[in-house]
Every structure is written in structure tokens, then in C-alpha cells.
Amino acid sequence: MADTGRVTPEEVRRKVGDRVPPGSVIVALSGGADSAVLAWAVCDRPGVTAVTVDHRLPGSAALVTAAAAIAARLGIPHRVVAVYPRSASEGDLRTVRLVALEEAGEGSEWILTGHTADDQAETVLGNLLRGAGPGGVAGIPPRRGRFVRPLLDVSRDDTRRIAGLLGLPFADDPQNDDPAIRRNRLRAETIPALAAVYNPGLRDALLRTARFAAADDEVLDRRASRVPLRRDEEAVLIPAAALASLPVAVAGRVVRRALRSLRGPHAGDGASVEAVIAAAVGRGVSTLRGGLDARREGPWVVVAGPPPPPPAQVVLTTPGTAQFGPWTITAGSGGVPVPVAGPVVVRAARAGDRIDIGSGSKGVAEALREAGVPVRLRLRWPVVEERGRIAWVVGVRVAPTVAGPSVSMSATRELR
DSSP states (O other), X not given: OOOOOOOOHHHHHHHHHHHSOSSOEEEEOOSSHHHHHHHHHHTTSTTEEEEEEEOOOTTHHHHHHHHHHHHHHHTOOEEEEEOOOSSSSHHHHHHHHHHHHHXXXXXXXXXXXXXXXXXXXXXXXXXXXXXXXXXXXXXXOSEETTEEOTTTXXXXXXXXXXXXXXXXXXXXXXXXXXXXXXXXXXXXXXXXXXXXHTOTTHHHHHHHHHHHHHHHHHHXXXXXXXXXXXXXXXXXXXXXXHHHHSOHHHHHHHHHHHHHHHHOTTOOOHHHHHHHHHHHTTOOOEEOTTSOEEEEETTEEEEEOSOOOOOOOEEEOSSEEEEETTEEEEEEEEEEEEOOOSOEEEEEOOTTOEEEOSSXXXXXXXXXXXXXXXXXXXXXXXXXXXXXXXXXXXXXEEOOOOSSOOEEEEEEEXXX
């Protein structure tokens, strides 16, 4: 594979300095050469901490030892965070690693990773082979959220050479030699074979492709970001009209933004995106990966996970205020007159609940349905109960006023 050039340590330090924003940083120090060089490039900055994620795999102990030695050599604070991935798959390891790094500091630090030009080329080719769209072909972003990857145009050969010049005591991850891992086969077999037969500058061609795709992707993402999303407990609400009218390339990005707000930065496979867009035109309920489903609710497409348990019941005094999940319910300061006297219980609606309607009673579930309350919310919807009698289905129906006292009540529900 062609090298990007004999990059000097000083050039690497300058690149990193230009690309890392001001402020405290966490260096994801794996113990390998790439992250060792990255740690060296920022070790003179104030507010630098090295964090090593211990995946508890064969070879992890040697990498943790190397990382500690690198941090000691550079004079930067170092912490080890043990994680417990569900499996040794690339996806599960990446997920727990990213979460561990995000939780390692105060939440405001930039998180630096040592991904190189070779990592970028392997990612782009791997995504092409699995049929990814432009976002996948754009590869690893130089910056996303708090994560910054300042070495994406520096080769792995260069980082190893520079680490040796600097005397950094790095170690090689034995996982990188495991042919069962798809990325390793791309690195050791596929890319060298393609480079030898078709294009000796294959890596640089893949990097160019990533840059072009990323530029296009940025424009489409910017347009998609104008579509407002609403978070509602375990659900995200997407305007159905936007999904039905926008170009598919933009609508897909809106959906991915919704899915990632629920399931993390790698959610949003093609099948799930298509299923959510189909729900916008009312094609029933779609089951997605990750325990999600998508359905039409009035002007919204709602993507939701399993509902959380109902909040515990609370006592509401008069006058007073009670918090019931996202609801704030106030007694004695305006609102609707509710026929109660003294303290009441605010609880979730239950199957079989009924409310008096004067000429009989009505099932609370039916009242909620008639009011357009989504099915996913009905068994968490608050009711006001006094001595076993439901006086108010909050925001939906009040029991008839009878001779005796009543209390003015109001309620608001917070949507994120």
C-alpha cells in the first residue's frame, strides 16, 4: 500500500494542534502506536487525560500495561476503564468503548482517537462492500459530537515509525491478527490484493472518495437538520409530511437522526430507515432493529421503544403541586373544577378503570381513545382518584360536578 509520505513528528504535532479545539481533552490511549503518537502530540496541552478502555480480551492486559507506560513517559494522568461487552464482535466492542469514553470525564472534554488514513480506507471499502449509502462511504468523520480524529490523513506506517523515533513503549493488539475479524481481512488481504492488481494508490483513492462523499453528506445533513424532531419519553416524533415530501436522500437522514437519538450513533440501517419512511404514508406498524417500532400517529411518525413502567402514584394536596412522570399537576390555582375534597391520589390509568359520566360510566381507556391519546401512552396516563373514585382523567374528562366541594386543577406535560 502506498505511503502518504515521510511525515515528521513535528508535522504530526502541528496537524493535531490545528485540528483539536481549545479545551480539555481525553486521549483514547489503547496502548498501540497510533494512540501513543496522538497522546505525545497533545501531552503539552493543559487539561489532558489519557483513558484506556480495557475490553477484558486476550491481549488486553498487555495493551493496558503499554498504555500506562506511555502515559508515564509523557507525564499525563492516566485511567483505565473496564468494560463488559456483550460479545467480542467489532460492533459490540466499539459500542461499549464509545460509551466508556463519553462517561470517563466531566462531559465537556474533547475525546481524541488515533484513527489513521489506513483505518479510514478500510472503513470506506468495508462500507462499500456491505452496500452502504453516502454516509457510510464518507467513512470516519474528522469530528462528530465530542469525538475528534486528527490523524485521518496520517498513515499507520508513519505512526509506527514516529512512535519508534520517540521511544514510546507501545504494544500491538493481537486482535489485529485474527483473520476471523472482517476488518483484519480487509487490511491483510483485500486491500493489498486490489492495490497490487488495480491501483497501487488505492488507499489514497479511497480517502478521496471519503472526502467527496463527506462534502455531499454535509450538505444533505444540513438540510435534514432543519426538520424538527420531538422527544416524548421512549419515543421520537417525526413530522410525517416532511418524510413524505422530502427527497429520499434527505428524509433518510431525518430518520437516522431520530433513530440515533434513541439507540446511539450507529443506529439507522437501511431497512429501518425504509420502514420508518413507509410508516409516513400509513403502511401499518413497522418493526425495526433494536426493539423499536414505527407507526403513524396523526401528523407524526412515531419511532418508539418498549414503554417504560408507569410512574409510582403520588399524593396531591390542596392547594399543592405533584410531579407524575413528565406531568406537573396543580390543585387550587385555576384550571378545571374537579369534584374532590382534600388530598387525592394521582396514578396511572389501569385496565378496567371507569369514570362517571352522569348517565352511567365510561371506560377510561375508551375516553383516552376518543381524545386521541396514543395507545403507547394510555397505561401511563394520569388519573386523579379520590377514595376509589376517578374524578379526572387528566386533560381528557372530568367526572360530573355534584353537590359538594370541587377544586380547580391544571396539568402540563413536558415534552423534550
